[in-house]
Amino acid sequence: MNIAIIGCGTMGMTYAYNLGKMPGVNVSGTADLLKERAQDAASASGGKAYTDWEQMLDAESPETVAVCVPTYLHKEFVIKLARRGIHIICEKPAALTLEDAREMKQICEEQGVRLFIGHVVRFFPSYADAIHKVRSGKIGTAQMAHFKRHGSYPQGSELWYHDPAKSGGVIMDLMIHDIDYACWLFGDVESVYASVTDPSISGIEYAQITLKFQSGAIANLTGFWGYPGPFTTQFEITGDQGLIRYDSNQVQSLDLKTLAGLSKSQDAVQVPSSPALHDPYYGEVKHFIECIQSGEEPIVSISDACRAVEVALACKQSAQTGQPVPMGGTAS
Incomplete structure (x- = not known):
């Protein structure tokens, strides 16, 4: 090639x-x-x-x-x-x-x-592993998820990120990772509600999003540009038979807790991914x-990418109006 x-x-x-x-x-x-x-x-x-x-x-x-x-x-x-x-x-x-x-x-x-x-993000081992576990029924039916993505503002030659007309801001650029993943996990979005701080006032750009899916599932997302610590990603996916947690600051890759495990008075099952020879990119x-x-x-797919853009734009609209925004369908 x-x-x-x-x-x-x-x-x-x-x-x-x-x-x-x-x-x-x-x-x-x-x-x-x-x-x-x-x-x-x-x-x-x-x-x-x-x-x-x-x-x-x-x-x-x-x-x-x-x-x-x-x-x-x-x-x-x-x-x-x-x-x-x-x-x-x-x-x-x-x-x-x-x-x-x-x-x-x-x-x-x-x-x-x-x-x-x-x-x-679909290619990060812990995220891919979580999808596999959800789809194989390890935690029953997934009903709720929470995603966090925190990092510093891009610096140096990447200052175009600070102009929303060029980058789309924290929702379109940073949080779209978790928007896409949540849609991969739960399917089409029914409605969104979002809020975001004004970086010109606060010096940071912090956003919170709630996605309600047509399946009835709910995902809460937070994104933070201006975070004073190391770049951090976290998620928790909850089903009716257990939950999956991930924290990039922890040594372990994935933490799987099931009701079956609890019924046997056992500790949580820790399922680390094997170290990858190459990075997700x-x-x-x-x-x-x-x-x-x-x-x-x-x-x-490109249809998935269009859907992520559609949802991110609805989130930006909600943040501007302070009102929930219904989704009109798929972006394919």
């Missing part, structure tokens, strides 16, 4: 490191407006550095391009690449509006190219490349 990278910031470098060590993959080029960043990504991946992405495409003829530019530029690059007949792996969220996300999906389908959106992009080669459907 001949692949190139456009955008060599934090995520572009992550792709460069992973693609550079992936068997059967040749990173032919890395492009960024900042020459030094393009060169750093080229050094990590074995590709050639460019400051002009179109020149890179003309010179290297990649089959697939990883789009790691800021969110507000996703649509522009995805559509231009699709019209060149190039498959696309694009960072999340798909776009800042549902209309743009749907247009990206439509044009890629019309051009006969594959579009993948990097909702990488490696597994994600490897999966997408395999889907291009085989024609199979990915773990996270």
